[in-house]
Amino acid sequence: MTNYKIRRFNPETDIEAVQLVNSICLPENYPRFFFLEIANKFPEGFNVAELEGFGDIAGYEMTRIERGLSNYGFGICKKGHIISIAVMDKYRRLKIAEKLMDAAHKALRLRDVREVYLEVRESNQAALNLYQKLGYQQHKISKHYYTDGESAIIMISKI
Numbered sequence: 748m749t750n751y752k753i754r755r756f757n758p759e760t761d762i763e764a765v766q767l768v769n770s771i772c773l774p775e776n777y778p779r780f781f782f783l784e785i786a787n788k789f790p791e792g793f794n795v796a797e798l799e800g801f802g803d804i805a806g807y808e809m810t811r812i813e814r815g816l817s818n819y820g821f822g823i824c825k826k827g828h829i830i831s832i833a834v835m836d837k838y839r840r841l842k843i844a845e846k847l848m849d850a851a852h853k854a855l856r857l858r859d860v861r862e863v864y865l866e867v868r869e870s871n872q873a874a875l876n877l878y879q880k881l882g883y884q885q886h887k888i889s890k891h892y893y894t895d896g897e898s899a900i901i902m903i904s905k906i
């Protein structure tokens with residue numbers, strides 16, 4: 748049985764572990780300062796899954812608050828943007844991503860954010876299923892969004 752807890756990212760102690768998970772799990776990697784800037788601007792929106800007993804980081808999600816035109820007709824408003832989420836292969840299908848997404852949504856609601864969006868590769872069926880399960884809907888396709896030419900599906904949800 749794998750026990751884990753979802754907690755806020757700690758920039759002092761978690762940055763290397765999160766960068767490692769990111770580099771192993773995703774082709775979209777970012778410099779250290781980018782992670783720290785996201786954490787600094789919206790600390791509650793950056794969460795990790797810590798394995799109990801070991802203290803290892805099994806996954807993370809990071810979220811930003813932006814201003815933009817509502818996808819739901821609310822005019823210019825605050826929007827949550829799930830920038831990145833990943834869970835190490837060994838710890839997948841344990842609802843870690845679901846719980847990380849819940850944490851992000853909760854943090855956004857506490858900042859009066861009522862809608863959220865994200866990009867996902869067209870081929871990423873696991874992630875598409877995850878977001879659909881959480882109520883996200885396909886909004887539009889961003890052609891050749893990724894540097895390797897793959898298109899992104901932009902998914903949106905009210906939260």
Ligand SMILES: CC(C)(COP(=O)(O)OP(=O)(O)OC[C@H]1O[C@@H](n2cnc3c(N)ncnc32)[C@H](O)[C@@H]1OP(=O)(O)O)[C@@H](O)C(=O)NCCC(=O)NCCS
Pocket residue numbers: 772773832833834835838839840841842843844845846866867868871872873874876877878880
């Ligand atoms: C996508 C990812 C974050 C899911 O993490 P996870 O912790 O394994 O997901 P969960 O256990 O919370 O799964 C929740 C739901 O997502 C869907 N899902 C997750 N993995 C899936 C898979 N391999 N195949 C099909 N559906 C999947 C299912 O609907 C699942 O619900 P269920 O278990 O009741 O069927 C993980 O596979 C990952 O890190 N992938 C690489 C990085 C990535 O693609 N990030 C997203 C970028 S947009």
